[in-house]
Amino acid sequence: MLPAVDYSDVQGLVRFGFANMTEAVYLLLNVRDPQAARAWLAQAPVTTATETNPVPSTALQVAFTRQGLEALGVSDRVIAGFSAEFLSGMAGDANRSRRLGDTGANAPSAWEWGGSGRIPHMVAMLFAERGRLDGWLRSIRGAWFLEGFNEMGWLTTSDLGGREHFGFIDGISQPLIDWNRTRTVSANGNQLAYGNVACLGEFLLGYPNEYNRYTDRPLLDSSDRGAENLPNAEDQPGKRDLGKNGTYVVIRQLRQDVRAFWQYADEATRTAHETGHGVAEAMVGRRLEDGASLAPLSGASIAGVGTTGSEAKRRQDVRLNQFNYATDPDGTDCPLGAHVRRGNPRTPDLPGNPSGILSELMHMLGFGETSLHEDLAASVRFHRVLRRGREYGPGLSPGEAIQPAPPGDPERGLHFIALNANIERQFEFVQNAWMARTKFDGLTEESDPLLGNREPVRGCPFTNTFSIPRKGKVRKRLMEMPQFVTVRGGAYFFLPGIRALRYLAEAGGA
Amino acid sequence: MMPQANVLVIAPLRPEREAELRGLLASMNFVPGQVNPANALVPFGQFSQIHVARFVILDDQTTGDLQKAYGIPAPKYPLSLAFLADFDGPADAFRADLAKRAGKGLERIFSCCDGFAPGADLAGWMKEREISSATNYVNWVGRTVTQIREEDALRLTIESHLQAKSAAFAEKNPREIHATLREFLQTEIRAGRLALTPQPATPFGWWLRNAAHFIAVPLLLLVLSPLLLLYLPFFAYQLRSREKSDPEIAPRVEACYEEQLATLEDYDVTNQFTAMGSLKPGAFRRWTLIFLLWLLNWTTRHIYTRGQLARVGTIHFARWVFVNDRRRLLFASNYDGALETYMDDFINKVGWGLNLVFSNGVGYPTSRWLVLDGSKDEQKFKYFLRRHELPTNVWYKAYPGLTAFDLKRNTLIREGIEKTHLSESELRQWVALF
Numbered sequence: 001m002l003p004a005v006d007y008s009d010v011q012g013l014v015r016f017g018f019a020n021m022t023e024a025v026y027l028l029l030n031v032r033d034p035q036a037a038r039a040w041l042a043q044a045p046v047t048t049a050t051e052t053n054p055v056p057s058t059a060l061q062v063a064f065t066r067q068g069l070e071a072l073g074v075s076d077r078v079i080a081g082f083s084a085e086f087l088s089g090m091a092g093d094a095n096r097s098r099r100l101g102d103t104g105a106n107a108p109s110a111w112e113w114g115g116s117g118r119i120p121h122m123v124a125m126l127f128a129e130r131g132r133l134d135g136w137l138r139s140i141r142g143a144w145f146l147e148g149f150n151e152m153g154w155l156t157t158s159d160l161g162g163r164e165h166f167g168f169i170d171g172i173s174q175p176l177i178d179w180n181r182t183r184t185v186s187a188n189g190n191q192l193a194y195g196n197v198a199c200l201g202e203f204l205l206g207y208p209n210e211y212n213r214y215t216d217r218p219l220l221d222s223s224d225r226g227a228e229n230l231p232n233a234e235d236q237p238g239k240r241d242l243g244k245n246g247t248y249v250v251i252r253q254l255r256q257d258v259r260a261f262w263q264y265a266d267e268a269t270r271t272a273h274e275t276g277h278g279v280a281e282a283m284v285g286r287r288l289e290d291g292a293s294l295a296p297l298s299g300a301s302i303a304g305v306g307t308t309g310s311e312a313k314r315r316q317d318v319r320l321n322q323f324n325y326a327t328d329p330d331g332t333d334c335p336l337g338a339h340v341r342r343g344n345p346r347t348p349d350l351p352g353n354p355s356g357i358l359s360e361l362m363h364m365l366g367f368g369e370t371s372l373h374e375d376l377a378a379s380v381r382f383h384r385v386l387r388r389g390r391e392y393g394p395g396l397s398p399g400e401a402i403q404p405a406p407p408g409d410p411e412r413g414l415h416f417i418a419l420n421a422n423i424e425r426q427f428e429f430v431q432n433a434w435m436a437r438t439k440f441d442g443l444t445e446e447s448d449p450l451l452g453n454r455e456p457v458r459g460c461p462f463t464n465t466f467s468i469p470r471k472g473k474v475r476k477r478l479m480e481m482p483q484f485v486t487v488r489g490g491a492y493f494f495l496p497g498i499r500a501l502r503y504l505a506e507a508g509g510a
Numbered sequence: 511m512m513p514q515a516n517v518l519v520i521a522p523l524r525p526e527r528e529a530e531l532r533g534l535l536a537s538m539n540f541v542p543g544q545v546n547p548a549n550a551l552v553p554f555g556q557f558s559q560i561h562v563a564r565f566v567i568l569d570d571q572t573t574g575d576l577q578k579a580y581g582i583p584a585p586k587y588p589l590s591l592a593f594l595a596d597f598d599g600p601a602d603a604f605r606a607d608l609a610k611r612a613g614k615g616l617e618r619i620f621s622c623c624d625g626f627a628p629g630a631d632l633a634g635w636m637k638e639r640e641i642s643s644a645t646n647y648v649n650w651v652g653r654t655v656t657q658i659r660e661e662d663a664l665r666l667t668i669e670s671h672l673q674a675k676s677a678a679f680a681e682k683n684p685r686e687i688h689a690t691l692r693e694f695l696q697t698e699i700r701a702g703r704l705a706l707t708p709q710p711a712t713p714f715g716w717w718l719r720n721a722a723h724f725i726a727v728p729l730l731l732l733v734l735s736p737l738l739l740l741y742l743p744f745f746a747y748q749l750r751s752r753e754k755s756d757p758e759i760a761p762r763v764e765a766c767y768e769e770q771l772a773t774l775e776d777y778d779v780t781n782q783f784t785a786m787g788s789l790k791p792g793a794f795r796r797w798t799l800i801f802l803l804w805l806l807n808w809t810t811r812h813i814y815t816r817g818q819l820a821r822v823g824t825i826h827f828a829r830w831v832f833v834n835d836r837r838r839l840l841f842a843s844n845y846d847g848a849l850e851t852y853m854d855d856f857i858n859k860v861g862w863g864l865n866l867v868f869s870n871g872v873g874y875p876t877s878r879w880l881v882l883d884g885s886k887d888e889q890k891f892k893y894f895l896r897r898h899e900l901p902t903n904v905w906y907k908a909y910p911g912l913t914a915f916d917l918k919r920n921t922l923i924r925e926g927i928e929k930t931h932l933s934e935s936e937l938r939q940w941v942a943l944f
Binding site for chain 2 (some may be wrong): 014026084087088093094095096098099134187188211213215273281314317330349364365366372375378379381383422424427429432433437438439441444457458459460461469473474475477479
């Protein structure tokens with residue numbers, strides 16, 4: 001029996017989306033006076049993952065960049081134990097930007113925040129039920145807070161009732177975290193069926209991940225100053241675990257050109273002889289109205305789908321998520337390049353559903369493929385992220401969006417927030433290999449229809465097409481698709497566990 | 511069919527000319543590590559037979575691992591330059607062509623190496639310093655650069671035709687689509703706007719050697735099988751006792767080394783990878799690896815010849831080469847996607863295969879029974895690989911923008927268009943290629 005998770009040591013955002021708190025603001029902070037900042041952090045009312053009845057009506061979460069840890073006075077030796085991506089930062093070097101598609105209009109040099117010289121030390125995320133955010137802000141921004149921090153900016157949010165700005169229901173598919181630690185994975189075995197349950201270690205440091213290994217994080221000696229209050233490292237006796245119950249938070253401010261999206265989709269629907277919202281739905285991979293997948297539901301149940309919450313919630317989850325793309329290898333139901341298919345191709349470790357050891361062995365050796373695309377994007381279980389993003393700016397219906405923009409049309413978009421224990425293998429992999437790459441799943445000349453930057457790729461005549469395969473017919477291909485989403489800011493943060501937060505608040509002290 | 515061949519020339523540097531050589535190599539690139547195909551020294555773009563090529567200074571930082579892990583004094587290997595190329599046709603013709611058309615530039619480069627005097631017989635000098643691979647992998651045996659370029663043009667022509675005539679094609683069934691496109695392409699070919707050169711005849715000597723190799727390896731295994739079976743229990747004991755005690759050396763690489771490597775990556779849809787490391791000491795590991803690479807080479811020569819190495823379909827060319835009296839292994843590959851994707855593909859799809867070979871290297875993450883664990887220690891494995899990777903100074907690929915999958919799809923398009931009779935299901939699959 002593995003030790004249970006101490007929810008009181010985990011920040012609540014990992015377990016809850018705080019859906020009842022429809023108001024939120026993210027404060028980008030710089031440490032002004034380390035002593036005051038530490039004093040504030042030491043007593044900050046950070047919301048934990050403990051279940052309460054009634055649920056809280058306000059919440060506070062805090063996370064730090066590398067620069068923030070340095071500003072608080074955390075020692076270099078301790079900081080060096082964090083992951084290389086975190087230390088380098090989202091915009092830390094041009095090589096990373098190239099991989100993430102942060103080039104051209106997405107280049108960090110043009111970002112509002114997160115680019116060179118504009119990296120916040122910390123983010124304080126405030127959530128509140130309707131009408132309560134102002135009061136919550138006032139109570140948080142007390143004397144120590146204002147003395148300790150400079151506010152670089154506020155990322156405000158808006159509540160669009162569960163839809164994102166293009167009009168689609170957002171956050172339908174999330175991995176189900178194995179909080180009870182009952183999932184067992186063997187390092188050498190293949191998972192033959194796609195499942196939605198993820199090992200705790202994929203989303204919290206200090207626990208085994210999908211490889212049944214502990215992801216690297218800073219470990220301290222018990223004798224190190226301040227370490228005595230940190231949890232023990234489960235895998236290394238005698239070590240204290242600064243990462244335990246913490247995780248990394250990826251924040252990206254994504255501006256959405258809603259008018260360009262619907263105007264393009266509207267025009268393309270006509271020229272491609274589609275009906276209704278056909279083209280937009282093909283680009284997304286789900287129905288506009290109810291979020292149903294374009295790929296047919298599977299008859300068999302999927303581990304971790306429809307297994308939690310109320311009966312109605314379970315039924316809804318089955319209706320929206322009990323499917324994979326194995327029955328649609330050519331993308332004639334849901335285009336191969338549709339946004340949700342790119343975001344999660346729903347593949348197991350081995351294609352072809354092998355039965356028996358011999359069949360499994362043959363597949364492992366690369367034989368028995370039945371379709372060309374079958375094994376191009378395998379093992380999604382190593383590349384899941386937990387999404388906690390929120391919209392910003394006023395909403396716009398598809399009908400309004402096809403009208404020309406009035407003067408002073410405000411900016412709107414998504415504060416994309418992803419939680420993961422290994423930024424490189426989870427967020428960066430998805431962003432690079434599945435979203436930005438024009439060669440995803442055997443496609444060519446197209447990047448993600450929503451997120452792609454359409455920047456040229458050497459040797460490729462186009463990067464701005466979108467293919468809609470059709471059964472037994474020539475595919476439809478949309479051309480000259482513009483860029484709909486532009487990155488306006490972003491950073492990698494460490495979201496510490498509660499005890500780790502107290503350590504960080506004290507570590508730099510005299 | 512014209513099979514591909516390859517060369518690997520390794521020559522020690524003259525220490526006093528290292529800086530000059532690095533400058534020369536850098537001057538060939540248009541961005542770090544990516545060669546300008548029309549550069550003045552070796553204008554790779556003019557050689558219609560070269561698929562991929564690279565110059566890399568073999569500056570292995572890990573030779574001290576033997577000392578760290580086994581207390582064996584680190585051998586001093588001279589800093590060397592390696593030149594690798596994969597091309598169509600035989601090596602002799604390639605070397606002669608290279609000397610003829612890039613002789614001046616190569617002389618400048620190789621004169622920074624020991625034992626090269628300007629005016630010497632360049633082809634001969636290279637041949638003398640060549641080392642053959644223990645295992646060599648070619649994504650698609652016999653697919654020439656010419657064929658790749660013609661098939662790419664074929665696809666682009668079809669795609670733009672489909673786009674221009676989308677209304678006319680919209681309701682056609684696969685048989686009509688195939689017939690209409692065939693007719694259109696025949697017109698294009700007759701008008702000289704498109705070429706689909708027929709496959710050249712397979713050189714008889716190559717065919718004979720290949721057939722002999724195909725038979726000889728299994729035959730030899732059959733003959734040796736009683737001995738191998740007898741030895742198996744001892745082998746298992748020797749292996750396990752070593753696996754239990756072999757130390758790991760797989761720290762995360764320094765940020766500056768990581769950056770040095772990453773600066774050379776992700777300009778094309780394909781990347782290069784060069785790595786080097788020492789074998790674990792002793793005859794056991796050396797002979798195990800010799801045997802395994804010998805077997806692996808049989809599979810890459812005869813089984814994995816059409817688009818896939820086991821489950822991995824993203825490698826264009828790869829080779830494993832013993833150097834320094836089989837005390838070190840050089841690995842070089844050309845793969846699609848970013849390094850992270852490549853390593854994940856490796857771990858998740860062929861982790862067992864990686865362990866088979868690389869677990870015989872010093873410091874590799876602990877493996878069991880030669881195929882288990884090892885690479886499945888994901889982070890350590892990635893650190894290990896990155897740590898043994900070498901910055902590739904100059905890299906050339908003849909078809910930027912095309913992945914191995916693109917090449918496969920284009921070949922399937924071509925095979926389909928050249929057939930008059932396809933079954934209904936073949937026609938459906940063919941139409942889905944666009």
